[in-house]
Amino acid sequence: AAFRACRGEPVPLGSRGTLLAGLGSGLVWNLSNACQLLAMSAYSVPYGVAYPILQASLVVAGLLGIFLFREIRQPSAIAVFFASAATVVAGAVLLGVFGPSPAAEPSAAEPSAARPSDALRAPPTTAVDAPPAAPPPGGHLSPDALEMLGKVLLEVMSIQLLGFLLKRSGAVTPVTEAGIGHYVAVIGFPCVLFRALSELQPAAGILPLMLVIGSAKALVFGAAYLIGSRSASRAGGAPGEPLLRGALFAIFGTNSDDVGLGVPILGILFPGRVDALYVLAAMQALLFNPLAYVLLGVSGARSGEPAVRPSLAATLCTVLVGLRSNMLVLSVFAGLAYRLIVAAPLPWFASYPIELLGRPFQPLVYLIGGFGFVGAFDSLTSLPAAVLPLAVVALKSLCLPMAAFLAMRWVEPDGDYIFLYALLPCANSALVIARIYGASGPLLATLSSALALNKVAAFLLLFFAGILASESSPREAMRIKATFSFAMLCLSLA
Numbered sequence: 001a002a003f004r005a006c007r008g009e010p011v012p013l014g015s016r017g018t019l020l021a022g023l024g025s026g027l028v029w030n031l032s033n034a035c036q037l038l039a040m041s042a043y044s045v046p047y048g049v050a051y052p053i054l055q056a057s058l059v060v061a062g063l064l065g066i067f068l069f070r071e072i073r074q075p076s077a078i079a080v081f082f083a084s085a086a087t088v089v090a091g092a093v094l095l096g097v098f099g100p101s102p103a104a105e106p107s108a109a110e111p112s113a114a115r116p117s118d119a120l121r122a123p124p125t126t127a128v129d130a131p132p133a134a135p136p137p138g139g140h141l142s143p144d145a146l147e148m149l150g151k152v153l154l155e156v157m158s159i160q161l162l163g164f165l166l167k168r169s170g171a172v173t174p175v176t177e178a179g180i181g182h183y184v185a186v187i188g189f190p191c192v193l194f195r196a197l198s199e200l201q202p203a204a205g206i207l208p209l210m211l212v213i214g215s216a217k218a219l220v221f222g223a224a225y226l227i228g229s230r231s232a233s234r235a236g237g238a239p240g241e242p243l244l245r246g247a248l249f250a251i252f253g254t255n256s257d258d259v260g261l262g263v264p265i266l267g268i269l270f271p272g273r274v275d276a277l278y279v280l281a282a283m284q285a286l287l288f289n290p291l292a293y294v295l296l297g298v299s300g301a302r303s304g305e306p307a308v309r310p311s312l313a314a315t316l317c318t319v320l321v322g323l324r325s326n327m328l329v330l331s332v333f334a335g336l337a338y339r340l341i342v343a344a345p346l347p348w349f350a351s352y353p354i355e356l357l358g359r360p361f362q363p364l365v366y367l368i369g370g371f372g373f374v375g376a377f378d379s380l381t382s383l384p385a386a387v388l389p390l391a392v393v394a395l396k397s398l399c400l401p402m403a404a405f406l407a408m409r410w411v412e413p414d415g416d417y418i419f420l421y422a423l424l425p426c427a428n429s430a431l432v433i434a435r436i437y438g439a440s441g442p443l444l445a446t447l448s449s450a451l452a453l454n455k456v457a458a459f460l461l462l463f464f465a466g467i468l469a470s471e472s473s474p475r476e477a478m479r480i481k482a483t484f485s486f487a488m489l490c491l492s493l494a
Helices: 002-007 016-042 045-056 057-067 076-098 143-168 174-198 207-237 241-254 258-269 271-302 314-323 327-341 348-358 361-371 385-423 429-436 441-469 474-493
Strands: none
Touching: 016 045, 016 474, 057 076, 143 258, 143 348, 143 441, 174 258, 174 271, 174 327, 174 348, 174 361, 207 271, 207 385, 241 271, 241 327, 241 429, 258 271, 258 348, 258 361, 258 385, 271 314, 271 327, 271 361, 271 385, 314 327, 348 361, 385 441, 429 441
16 A cells, blocks of 8 residues: 555555444554553563463454354364364463463562663672672563564564565576575585584583483474374375375474574574584484485385385485585584594684685575565465464474473473574475475475464564563563564565
């Protein structure tokens, strides 16, 4: 509408009744936000309880769509809605009973509940009169870090929006997209990972962290493989199709965007734990991805003619030999070898070119993410068609965080870090691997839709998980939420 108005064209606003209905719905929505503020200020309802209950408005909207507007008429869809509504209501009740209490909110009248960001403004104290550090009442993430998190997410989404518009308008051709993806996979990401691993500083607690994340990913890897193989058995296809689907689903469920999105986001919230992300990326490259490559190699062998099918041992050797040309694996081995043998920073004549080659990695990864949104939702034409992509998204955005949450008791101090790490979306390389190993049209469409849905869900989950893990007061949290919502509105209008 704003674009047409700037060009001097008539703006279609619809009938007067439609306009009044839209204004009325906006008024009701803003009244609900005002009631939320009233509940938090007058009745001391914690933000971690008030906001999820506010999202239960989706249940009311769904009931209106079923009984008043008759928008949903299929019995199966109505049954799925009521099952989901029961889950939402049960979650709201559990939050009200077992959620954070008002005492967990920091108060301005209590000096002991000062926020960590206040220490940045306070004058320095000597070692004699410095009070002992007290643990924060609700978490250890400051509101300043939370606001920076929102800004980083908006910057990433802006670059992804640019990538979407460039590909949608035809400015980026498939050849250009393939070239950008090849640079990221063969040059950019290996250079970033090699430089980080070669200058890695050993930190306490990295082995328990790897054990927890590795255990959670192993559980999700197995669950994803079972779902993928069972879906192939029902759909039919070539003999190697179950292994192909199972391996690709397993990659999707475990291959997090550790460096592209994890470093800028978790680097803000946990500045001292950035090196762990490179270690976790190396663990993915050396453990879970090669295991999936073996399954994909066996799948390709079974798809051939029975008379010329290689043995399992020959297939395994072929896959392992093929890893010698995998630049990501080579960069991990080279970086770790340099760190263990030389144990010194890279010389300037090697460090600068490697850093320069890896510098375009982040913006190009965000652009590739925007390319992937073009046509990603075309296959979601019905509820049955959306079941499998949603199941794949649930593996990454729900099952992995839940598995990490169950294993969190092993490393209690790193609980927030582990949970937020598990919420990171799947890396775009999962789709590249699917194309390389000859995924079929419907399977590729399923993975494309799942990747786009996963990114949308992960961005929202990361932001609100950061709010719940922070010490923001209700006023501060609502201010950040309002800024984030306004920016999202501007992006949607664009």
